[in-house]
Amino acid sequence: MSARRDGSNFSNYGAARINLGNTRKRGTALIVVSTLILMIFAGRLIDLQAVQGDKLASAALDQRLKTIELPAERGSILDSSGEPLAITVDAKNVTADQTMVTDPVMVAQALSPILGADADILAKRLTGDRRFMYLAKEVTPQTWEQISALRLPGVFSENTSRRIYPSGDLAANVIGFVGAEGSGLGGYEYAFNDQLSGTPGKSTYERGPGGRAIPTGSSVRVDAQPGVDIELTIDRDIQYFAQKEIALAVQNSGAIDGTVVVMDPQSGQILALATAPTFDPNFPTQSTQKNLNNRPLTSAFEPGSTSKVMTLAAVINEGAATPYTPFKVPGSLPRGDKDFRDSTPHGTLNLTLSGVMAKSSNIGTILAAERIGGKKLSKYLKKFGVGQPTGLGFPGETSGFVPEHKDWSPTSFPTIAFGQGLSVNAVQVASVFSTIANDGLRVEPSLVKKIVHADGSAEEPEAPVTTRVVSRDTAIQVRAMLESVVGEGGTATNAKIPGYRVGGKTGTAQVVDEKTGGYNDEVIASFVGMVPADNPQLVVAVFISQPQSGRYGGELGAPVFKKVSSYALGALEIPPTGSKAPKLALTFGG
Amino acid sequence: MSAAPQLDHSLNRSSEAVTEYATRGVRRRTRENLRLVAPIRVRKASRGVFVVLLASILGIGFIGMLLINTTLAQGAFTLSELRSTQNELSRTEATLIESVSALAAPTVLEEKARSLGMVPSSTPAFIKIPSGKVLGKPKPAPGVRVSTPADATVGEAAEDSTRSGLPPAFGENYDPATADAQRSTGEWSEPTLIDSQVISEDLSLNSNPVG
Numbered sequence: 001m002s003a004r005r006d007g008s009n010f011s012n013y014g015a016a017r018i019n020l021g022n023t024r025k026r027g028t029a030l031i032v033v034s035t036l037i038l039m040i041f042a043g044r045l046i047d048l049q050a051v052q053g054d055k056l057a058s059a060a061l062d063q064r065l066k067t068i069e070l071p072a073e074r075g076s077i078l079d080s081s082g083e084p085l086a087i088t089v090d091a092k093n094v095t096a097d098q099t100m101v102t103d104p105v106m107v108a109q110a111l112s113p114i115l116g117a118d119a120d121i122l123a124k125r126l127t128g129d130r131r132f133m134y135l136a137k138e139v140t141p142q143t144w145e146q147i148s149a150l151r152l153p154g155v156f157s158e159n160t161s162r163r164i165y166p167s168g169d170l171a172a173n174v175i176g177f178v179g180a181e182g183s184g185l186g187g188y189e190y191a192f193n194d195q196l197s198g199t200p201g202k203s204t205y206e207r208g209p210g211g212r213a214i215p216t217g218s219s220v221r222v223d224a225q226p227g228v229d230i231e232l233t234i235d236r237d238i239q240y241f242a243q244k245e246i247a248l249a250v251q252n253s254g255a256i257d258g259t260v261v262v263m264d265p266q267s268g269q270i271l272a273l274a275t276a277p278t279f280d281p282n283f284p285t286q287s288t289q290k291n292l293n294n295r296p297l298t299s300a301f302e303p304g305s306t307s308k309v310m311t312l313a314a315v316i317n318e319g320a321a322t323p324y325t326p327f328k329v330p331g332s333l334p335r336g337d338k339d340f341r342d343s344t345p346h347g348t349l350n351l352t353l354s355g356v357m358a359k360s361s362n363i364g365t366i367l368a369a370e371r372i373g374g375k376k377l378s379k380y381l382k383k384f385g386v387g388q389p390t391g392l393g394f395p396g397e398t399s400g401f402v403p404e405h406k407d408w409s410p411t412s413f414p415t416i417a418f419g420q421g422l423s424v425n426a427v428q429v430a431s432v433f434s435t436i437a438n439d440g441l442r443v444e445p446s447l448v449k450k451i452v453h454a455d456g457s458a459e460e461p462e463a464p465v466t467t468r469v470v471s472r473d474t475a476i477q478v479r480a481m482l483e484s485v486v487g488e489g490g491t492a493t494n495a496k497i498p499g500y501r502v503g504g505k506t507g508t509a510q511v512v513d514e515k516t517g518g519y520n521d522e523v524i525a526s527f528v529g530m531v532p533a534d535n536p537q538l539v540v541a542v543f544i545s546q547p548q549s550g551r552y553g554g555e556l557g558a559p560v561f562k563k564v565s566s567y568a569l570g571a572l573e574i575p576p577t578g579s580k581a582p583k584l585a586l587t588f589g590g
Numbered sequence: 591m592s593a594a595p596q597l598d599h600s601l602n603r604s605s606e607a608v609t610e611y612a613t614r615g616v617r618r619r620t621r622e623n624l625r626l627v628a629p630i631r632v633r634k635a636s637r638g639v640f641v642v643l644l645a646s647i648l649g650i651g652f653i654g655m656l657l658i659n660t661t662l663a664q665g666a667f668t669l670s671e672l673r674s675t676q677n678e679l680s681r682t683e684a685t686l687i688e689s690v691s692a693l694a695a696p697t698v699l700e701e702k703a704r705s706l707g708m709v710p711s712s713t714p715a716f717i718k719i720p721s722g723k724v725l726g727k728p729k730p731a732p733g734v735r736v737s738t739p740a741d742a743t744v745g746e747a748a749e750d751s752t753r754s755g756l757p758p759a760f761g762e763n764y765d766p767a768t769a770d771a772q773r774s775t776g777e778w779s780e781p782t783l784i785d786s787q788v789i790s791e792d793l794s795l796n797s798n799p800v801g
Contacts, residue, residue, distance in 0.1 A: 142681075566714055573716070574714075
């Protein structure tokens, strides 16, 4: 009421002044002011909601959102019956927040016996201002439980996984190993690394101040795709036995290394690929670089006499000779600028082609090979897979080397005929004998049986490539000749397995000196055989490199062949065929 | 329901409406003064119902929200609890896988077989069933010859097996009473599915380096 009165008084003094006393004017002013204020509010609201809205909302969300990587579990490597050769298990990394550790020496002494680490080193890692420090990596969950039970301040854990090889060095040369980051660095761990490791997933969620996920908040989860399991053709038991026997043979003969290949000739599957010395993939850094290699595939050597099988099979397949064809074998044979001799000096011998094989005569082999010539021989070598990749796709694999026929010198033909001047790997040699064992049909060797995806679906590798190398008749005749090698008067009577028919070929190949380029005194003693010879189910190839006691394939390789084959026959339940070995005449009365 | 009666009906209705408007017009003209009418009490009553209605909706909403939140929080707790159980179980699984695969390693198996007096067979041989024909040329295994149940008569064999602490071989006389007696004296216990002693004994092998 008084305002109205005052207002009327003021109104008498200057018309320019806003008359606050006037009710209507005052109301108008109030409306204008509040409209202005509301407009500011509205403007700010539009600015926040419409102009900057998205940006601010996403910034706020970013504060609450947390993305964590979901690691994909690495697939296992299994043997042919699904037994684990390489598996991944949960593990813990032990970490420390140095600022929270009040008494580093005490904590270090408590941890030392559990971690098996030096207390002084641990104490150093516990002292300082760093908020994060590794104390131990990849310890077992039980070890962490022991540590956790001590309730040590400042000691934490981090989830991780650990690759373990439960059978130690078993098939280590094939499996390979992983590095500190968990990715494959050697063997199939390396070759199949992408498939084994899978695809990591991620989880994004809104979290409250305590770090716990907000139940109503938005969350996106992409599950990790676990890696595939790789099932090898390797039979764990045969592999173990072969590895043990070759290690023993290498040790007893003072050799530098040795290799055993066990193969199923009908499927081309490699049942064992053993080499000695080898390494423990649980501790790859403790091994020398040489022993990390898968020698049966990565090292090439001159095959020597085992190569005569290819030459003589080619001669028979071309119809140039039969196992009974007589050869007058002189003590020495001049070809090119060289005189070729056999390993033991002899006068002129009357040998049949079987005799040439059984006695492993270099000269006899040259004479037989001359019936078909170099061009054809070269073609057969290629068909047998020599100088070609094995198809296993193994990292660091060598294809060996066979010079092109056009590049052959006058001495190339005779030397290649009996296994010198060309190089092969152990699996290639086993494959040559498998071809003869499989009636002349070469089946490309394989090491991977199947790939099992995380959803349980199995992926079989493509069917191995098969090549007709020699006819079935030829293969049967060559097998009969190989039986004479193991029979009376042959070079490998040590390879006999009582009750079974065995065929095979010895080899005592000279080693090319890397420095001089010529042959030195060292040899590779080998024996490659098949059993049962009339219906071969197994091919076993044994190579012993640079033995110091003993020299010949028959005395060093054959006994290992016998042991490994006997074991594999029992393990695979292959009974003897019960038939009798043919008696081929090795000599003729000429 | 035919078209004709419907049409008739609508015609009737419109004529009625016309009549009504006509009457109204006449009344409006005659109404000149406003007069006081009794206040309508319905409004007050409806406000009370409205407040109750709103309060109950609000209440139900609050309780509903509370329930949903509680359930969700409960769910979150159960989730984290189950997660930790899962972690614990997968840890146990990892431990068991590791120890089983270590125990199943050929090196360990060979060692165990040898400690039981077993030796690898030198020459494989097979017996054809039912003819009993032997395929292959079996040889006695190398090594020290120990008396086996096959060498002894049945009675002696049973005695031997108790002495060695091993279960009787197949085909021997198995007397449940004797077996029970043996079990009670702790000489030989038939392995049951879960035998903590057997398991813990086996796990101790884990400490042996493999390979």
